[in-house]
Amino acid sequence: MIPTExxxxxxxxxxxxxxxxxxxxxxxxxxxxxxxxxxxxDALAEDADVFVLDDTTSFLTGPLVAELHRRGRGVLGVxxxxxPTGKDQLxxxxxxxxxxxxxxxxxxxxxxxxxAPSQSARSDLGDARAAWEESTDLPSPPRPAPxxxxxxxxxxxxxxxxxxxxxxLASSAPRGGRSVALVDAEGSHALACRLGxxxxxxVLAAADAVARGRTLDPCEWLQPVGDxxxxxxxxxxxxxxxLRGDDLRxxxxxxxxxxxxxxxxxxxxTAATGAPDDVGGGLERHLLSPSRAAQGRSAVLGAHAVVLxxxxxxxxxxxxxxxxxxxxxxxEPTRLHVLINHSPEGQRARRHxxxxxxxxxxxAGLWHVPTDPRVRRAAWDGTQVTRGPLPTVARQLAAAxxxxxxxxQPARSGRRLRWRRRRDAEAASQP
Numbered sequence: 001m002i003p004t005e006x007x008x009x010x011x012x013x014x015x016x017x018x019x020x021x022x023x024x025x026x027x028x029x030x031x032x033x034x035x036x037x038x039x040x041x042d043a044l045a046e047d048a049d050v051f052v053l054d055d056t057t058s059f060l061t062g063p064l065v066a067e068l069h070r071r072g073r074g075v076l077g078v079x080x081x082x083x084p085t086g087k088d089q090l091x092x093x094x095x096x097x098x099x100x101x102x103x104x105x106x107x108x109x110x111x112x113x114x115x116a117p118s119q120s121a122r123s124d125l126g127d128a129r130a131a132w133e134e135s136t137d138l139p140s141p142p143r144p145a146p147x148x149x150x151x152x153x154x155x156x157x158x159x160x161x162x163x164x165x166x167x168x169l170a171s172s173a174p175r176g177g178r179s180v181a182l183v184d185a186e187g188s189h190a191l192a193c194r195l196g197x198x199x200x201x202x203v204l205a206a207a208d209a210v211a212r213g214r215t216l217d218p219c220e221w222l223q224p225v226g227d228x229x230x231x232x233x234x235x236x237x238x239x240x241x242x243l244r245g246d247d248l249r250x251x252x253x254x255x256x257x258x259x260x261x262x263x264x265x266x267x268x269x270t271a272a273t274g275a276p277d278d279v280g281g282g283l284e285r286h287l288l289s290p291s292r293a294a295q296g297r298s299a300v301l302g303a304h305a306v307v308l309x310x311x312x313x314x315x316x317x318x319x320x321x322x323x324x325x326x327x328x329x330x331x332e333p334t335r336l337h338v339l340i341n342h343s344p345e346g347q348r349a350r351r352h353x354x355x356x357x358x359x360x361x362x363x364a365g366l367w368h369v370p371t372d373p374r375v376r377r378a379a380w381d382g383t384q385v386t387r388g389p390l391p392t393v394a395r396q397l398a399a400a401x402x403x404x405x406x407x408x409q410p411a412r413s414g415r416r417l418r419w420r421r422r423r424d425a426e427a428a429s430q431p
Contacts, residue, residue, distance in 0.1 A: 006116040007032045009046040011053035011060075017078055017101050017108065021052075024105035031109055032211065040064050044071070049116045052108075054078035054101065055086030065094045074115035078103075149260040150252050151401045152303040156310040156319040158267040161341045163190045164375055164385075165309050166264035168394035171384055173260040173402050174229040181222055181255045184235040185248060185299070186266030192234040196382050197223050203235035207247040216254040226384070229259075248299040260402045265300055305335050305364070305401035312343040312368075317353055324360050333362040337401055339393070343368035365400050367393050 008031045010018055018036070025033050034048045040059040043051055044067060051068055053060055054077065065075050077090030077098045090098050096115040099108060153166040163186060170182035184191035185203060192199055206221045222231035233255075248263075255261045300306055310320035320338065338357055344350060354366055369389050378385045385391055 005029060005031050006049040006112055007034050007047065008050045008052055008112055009034045009043060009048040010036045011043065011051070011057040012036050012038050013054050013056060013078070015054060015056070015078070015080075015101050017054070017103065021105045021108050024109075030106075031112055032208075044068070048073060050074040050076055050112045052076045052078065052112065053095075055080065055083065055089050060089070060093055062093045069094070074112075076108075076111055076115060078108075149402045150256050150263065150303040151261070151305040151307060152263040152265050152300045153307045153309060154265045154300060154323075155267040156308055156316065156323045160267075160309045160311045160316065161375075162186065162266055162309050163194055163264055164379065164390065165307065165339060165341065165369075165394070166262050167191075167194065168385060168390050169307070169398055169401070170260075170262040171228075171230055172391065172394040172398040173262065179218055179222075179229040179231055179258060180260045180262065181218060181258070182225070182230060182232045183252065183255065183261060183263045184233065186235070186264050189234065190266075191232055191264060194379060194382065195225055195232060197225075197232055197234055199234060201233065203233055203248070203251070206233055207251040210251050210254045211247060216251075218255065218258050222255075246298050249302045252299060252302070260398075262402075263299060263303065301330060303335070304403075305337060306331060307337045307339055307397065307401060309339050309341055312340045312349075312353070316340075317356060321356065321360060324357070328361045334364050336361070336363055337365040337367065337397065338363055339367040339369060339397070341369050342371045345370060365397070367397055369393050 010021070010033065012018070022033060022036075025031055031050075034046050035042070037043045037046060040061075043053075043059070043064065051073055053075070068075050075095045077087075077093075077095035078101050079086040079090055079098055081087075081100050081102070087098055097111055099111050103111075151169060153162050153169065155162040163184075166182060170180050173180040182191065183203065189199065191197065201221045201223070206216065209221070210216055218231055222233050224230075225232050252261050252263060308320060308323060310316045310323075324336075324338075340350075340353060343353075350368060357363065357366060372385075372388045372390060374388050375385050375390055
């Protein structure tokens with residue numbers, strides 16, 4: 001069992017060790033990154049076990065290190081072996097330990113664990129982390145937590161409308177007076193921009209609260225959307241990058257205790273271009289960006305239902321097939337839904353899409369949403385779409401994916417029903 005991970009703060013540095021360590025923590029864990037600081041006041045304000053700086057840190061002084069020690073924090077110094085004065089400068093300031101700038105992230109984490117105050121149980125963290133990394137086997141895919149209703153919306157490629165689908169699904173999920181949480185892990189402030197929400201509270205703050213054992217009150221951490229029971233937890237690229245493997249999944253589980261949860265996971269491919277070297281390469285390369293692969297894999301595979309959104313074009317179908325081929329061994333078909341956005345109107349094209357998808361793997365559901373100008377207008381106006389094919393499909397999908405009772409459909413006029421029947425008959429008669 002891997003010991004409890006130390007919380008760390010980093011001094012901003014132009015050297016490669018800092019971003020390499022951040023990427024390693026995001027992908028593999030080993031520590032909890034609290035912040036990157038630019039000022040001594042920020043270094044003192046951050047509640048971290050270890051503060052990591054180097055010999056180029058402009059605000060490095062002996063009194064600062066002494067004050068950090070007084071507050072019960074360890075200090076690790078990074079030096080350039082090519083500069084004979086750097087190591088001596090760090091030692092003269094009283095840092096607990098020093099390490100070369102060319103040390104690997106695993107070596108840095110070992111040094112951090114060694115000097116973390118009152119954390120003797122972490123002394124073997126580096127060896128445990130290295131042993132885990134040497135294993136070529138991926139951990140077993142997480143199973144959904146009992147009683148948790150979580151649906152993850154993933155795009156087969158960029159620009160397919162995952163945010164709109166997630167918003168429509170979340171808006172259709174509230175039933176019986178329970179609130180529903182819409183969580184943004186897409187990584188570009190898409191949800192905040194779409195709904196005009198503030199950037200705090202955010203995913204990073206809420207996940208950190210859960211990791212520290214705090215009770216997650218949705219009224220405190222989630223922002224209300226309109227006057228209904230829908231609440232949103234926004235996220236940006238910097239927030240999600242700092243989450244580690246299980247943070248997002250644990251956050252979703254805590255939110256699911258209060259009601260259904262919809263996760264906007266964003267594009268599932270590492271590149272929207274569909275270049276050949278992007279195809280294959282395992283699940284991590286088809287869920288979110290590489291630096292968020294570990295926590296994205298855990299959160300998406302731990303959801304009760306996964307909704308893959310694909311564009312209704314031959315290229316969009318190719319992206320969906322590549323995504324499904326990468327995950328079919330790790331994701332049970334009973335939990336997998338595919339939604340074709342901007343689906344072609346002709347029955348022939350739809351049948352072709354369905355034949356190709358079902359031939360690859362069984363699906364829990366296949367949904368078609370045609371192009372609707374109301375969706376684009378709502379995006380520019382910052383409003384929600386309440387009528388049309390998207391909310392209609394979203395109500396049915398919410399019943400199938402989240403297990404909420406299906407909402408009653410509004411009555412349609414006889415004239416409109418006759419028009420739909422005539423249109424469907426004409427489409428069916430086409431060769």
